[in-house]
Amino acid sequence: MVVSQIESNLERTFHKSKWVDFLRQYGPIPRNDNMYDEVIQRNLKTKKIEPIIFETEYLDELINNFKSTSPKSVILTGTAGDGKTFCCREVWEALGGAREIWEQDITIRQLNLDNHKLYIVKDLSELNNEDKIRILTLMADSIINFSSDQIYLIAANDGQLIEAWEQAENTDNVIKVRKIIEELLVNDQQEDLNYNLRFYNLSRLNTARMFTKILDAVINHSGWQECQKCYYHNPPNLNEKCPIWENKKRLEEKHWNNILRERIIDLLQLVELNGIHLPIRQLLLLISNMLLGHPEGKDKLLNCKIVPFIVDNDKSYLSSIYHNIFGFNLSERKINSIEVFKVLNSFGIGKETSNQIDNILIFGKDDPEISHYYHKFLKNDSFYGTSKNFIIGQKSYLEGDLIEEKNNFLKILISQRQRLFFIIAKDEEENLNFWNLTIFQFAGEYLNKVYKKLKNxxxxxxxxxxxxxxxxxxxxxxxxxxxxxxxxxxxxxxxxxxxxxxxxxxxxxxxxxxxxxxxxxxxxxxxxxxxxxxxxxxxxxxxxxxxxxxxxxxxxxxxxxxxxxxxxxxxxxxxxxxxxxxxxxxxxxxxxxxxxxxxxxxxxxxxxxxxxxxxxxxxxxxxxxxxxx
Structure with missing residues (x-):
């Protein structure tokens, strides 16, 4: 329906960006997660796009270990999407392994080093039981025997790892290695010097720190240069600007004193302190959805082709990065099925509020005591603040129009409360009871006056x-x-x-x-x-x-x-x-x-x-x- 309208509505020149199409692959689209890394790599090759490169903790350590004269075997564990396959592939290529061989359907890859033979298993669950028992038995022997010329790099999800070692043959070496793996996992340690093994739990990566690295890599990617050719990149009428580009600008460090970034990082840090780990794959999904989310796009994500329709029909406000952060471009069922949106929505941002905040949003325009807040937080942002949709909804609400129109405005208020959470300046947080926009009213104190103080x-x-x-x-x-x-x-x-x-x-x-x-x-x-x-x-x-x-x-x-x-x-x-x-x-x-x-x-x-x-x-x-x- 939308596509047919687009075809007859293209009066301006737009440039179809391969980069934007590629970025959609990281978003909340249907896919086979077991083939996630392979699909991304294939798309990079097909579209001839530079990969999203960011510093990954432990990767240099892994490569240097296998390049050393006395390398140790390595176990990589963590949840799905933590980057285990990525690390295995990077090690393979850094040690001289051919990309063509990696792309073949092989479960156990071999690579000759100077004095050792390296065996790489990028996903232990891909092995049949016979191969699994054999490879773990051989690995146990090499971990106990420092003089072995065979070393291993094996990746597995944490639950699968323990289960696989339990199924391995009960040799003396397997029993010893099984015990030390459990101790390293429980004590969050990387090695015991009595064993020829390094153990990396990628679920221990700091979520907030990884988010910053990934976001910088996406925002500064060379693919955005394609957008310079598009009319909607910098149109004469600012309200015609491409919402994808607008969201990208708001994520840049210099925009709005960097408050948006800091608030997202604060939320992710609080999620981690609440005992929840978000893997790299979920962070990439979040960033893709923040930039491209729109309820009327294919798979609820924008592409270049639909942008003219969105702009001409005054629907850019539905691309608001502030509600895309919570997956509000998606159905409720979809939101609850995606971990990053489920945990971010647990803060209740948008549904929680205070009289002070709602008075600014609803009555601030005409109330001299709070009108300065209204102009600062809404009037100064015609794109996602006082959009045409907001003005019409506010007028209907104040004039007591139909119940349905009132209810529509209450939905708009949810989006505006979310936006305020990410733009209220630090020096105004206390006056506006900033954390009352969440169910965790002491979250700011917990983060800044407890956790950060202890870290210092x-x-x-x-x-x-x-x-x-x-x-x-x-x-x-x-x-x-x-x-x-x-x-x-x-x-x-x-x-x-x-x-x-x-x-x-x-x-x-x-x-x-x-x-x-x-x-x-x-x-x-x-x-x-x-x-x-x-x-x-x-x-x-x-x-x-x-x-x-x-x-x-x-x-x-x-x-x-x-x-x-x-x-x-x-x-x-x-x-x-x-x-x-x-x-x-x-x-x-x-x-x-x-x-x-x-x-x-x-x-x-x-x-x-x-x-x-x-x-x-x-x-x-x-x-x-x-x-x-």
């Missing part, structure tokens, strides 16, 4: 630790206590998981006192903020108790402390904190045992009960219970 070897504010302690106390006791300078351990008498716990067991000061303390530190292996409770000990087996503070837990505790917990937080977070309480209680009881503390006498039992004072703080009071024998 700075301490987290005592006020923040105190608020988290207050939230913990409310869950531990089941009461709206206001204690923030200590963590209170309480039970119901015998059951630590009770909803209401008024039997006082112990308290741990937040500020350091006689070896006891509550701090926030970076967890060593996964680089995530961790709340740590230190107990003063007389025995070495009483270790600090740790609670990993991912974004969701941090938000949950902060909301509980503030007394405003939304329904979007599940029972899971509550149970996590109660499990943390049980760990502390076990250590407290163990310490009391070592200290020989005895609360029961022959005739009575001393119990401490929590009592709430007028200031909302809980204090223990002693109660002696007589025992009848």
């Amino acid at each position: 070897n700075e301490k987290v504010s005592q006020n923040i630790i105190g608020r988290l302690a207050k939230g913990i106390n409310r869950i531990f006791t089941g009461m709206l206590v206001n204690n923030f300078n200590e963590i209170i351990i309480a039970t119901s008498g015998s059951y630590s998981q009770a909803k209401i716990s008024q039997v006082y067991e112990e308290s741990i000061p937040v500020r350091k006192n006689r070896g006891e303390e509550v701090t926030i530190e970076l967890e060593e292996n996964h680089n995530i903020p961790t709340l740590i409770v230190y107990l003063s000990v007389i025995q070495n087996d009483i270790y600090p108790i740790k609670l990993t503070l991912n974004l969701a837990r941090y938000e949950y505790l902060s909301r509980v402390a503030e007394g405003t917990l939304p329904s979007s937080f599940s029972q899971e977070y509550y149970e996590d904190i109660l499990a943390f309480k049980t760990q502390i209680l076990q250590k407290v009881k163990l310490r009391k045992k070592w200290e020989g503390e005895e609360l029961e006498t022959d005739n009575s039992l001393l119990i401490n009960l929590l009592e709430m004072k007028d200031d909302g703080k809980a204090h223990p009071i002693n109660m002696e219970v007589m025992i009848c024998r």
Whole structure:
């Protein structure tokens, strides 16, 4: 339908870009993911386009290892799309392997090095069981035997890797290697010097850092030079500008003080700190969709041919990069099937808002107190801000037109809230309650005042630790206590998981006192903020108790402390904190045992009960219970 309209609507000259067509291949289009790398390489060759080149962590290490006089075998693991096939191919070509041989349908490739023979398996799942068992048995022998002249480069998804080694023949060497692989994977280590093996988990790559490298490679690609020949690249009327080019300009570092980039990177960093890994393939998909997304394009992506139709029918606003970031050009079913959009939409950006933000969007034009915001955030952006569609929708909404038209404007508001999230300047974040546009209202604090401070070897504010302690106390006791300078351990008498716990067991000061303390530190292996409770000990087996503070837990505790917990937080977070309480209680009881503390006498039992004072703080009071024998 759209294509037929285009054919009769081409009055201006446009240039069909091979680069734009190629970029669509990275987007959310139907494909066989098992052939992803092969399809991309074939398209590069057919269209004669330079590949998207960006620095890949570990690649130089891999190549240098195999070029050294004493190379080690290598296992590459990670999730699908982390770049394992890419690394294998780059190693093959860097060591002199022919591209023609790589492109052949071979599962085990061989390459003669100076003193070794290298075997490369780019995907362990492609091997039949017989070949898989044989190659892993031989690899185990070479890993144990440093003098072996055979070395291996094997790639496999993390789940497949463990499963494959479990299926391998139980030789002495296989059993040893199986154990060391599990240890390296669990401890996030790359090697044990006692074995001739290097282990790389590509799922540990920093998502935000990789996004920046990939984005720069896409935005600065030579293929964009083709666009210079197109009328829609720089038309006399700015509203005729190609939306693809407009989105590209907004992603460049110099545009809008780089806020758009920084906000995307912040979201990706928060996703990672929430324990979710996004592979390289998902980041490429995100970038392609940001640039090309449009609900009326083929596969919901623009190409050069459809641009004149989009421009002439005033539909460029539907290409908004700000809602393409969340996949809003796609169907809801498609969004939920793509990991990067699913996790970015978990922030609720566009659906969450505040009265202040919506007043700017709806009434700002005529309200002198906020009109400066309206002009700055909407009027100054006629392309995606005060587009013709927005003006018409706003007018209908304010004049009380049909219900259907009002509902359409409410949908437009979602897109505008998303846009504001990515353009509000840093010096205006606090005044506009910027993070209220997400369900994680403490996300900015978590990122900037906790994570980044810890990365810079700075301490987290005592006020923040105190608020988290207050939230913990409310869950531990089941009461709206206001204690923030200590963590209170309480039970119901015998059951630590009770909803209401008024039997006082112990308290741990937040500020350091006689070896006891509550701090926030970076967890060593996964680089995530961790709340740590230190107990003063007389025995070495009483270790600090740790609670990993991912974004969701941090938000949950902060909301509980503030007394405003939304329904979007599940029972899971509550149970996590109660499990943390049980760990502390076990250590407290163990310490009391070592200290020989005895609360029961022959005739009575001393119990401490929590009592709430007028200031909302809980204090223990002693109660002696007589025992009848």
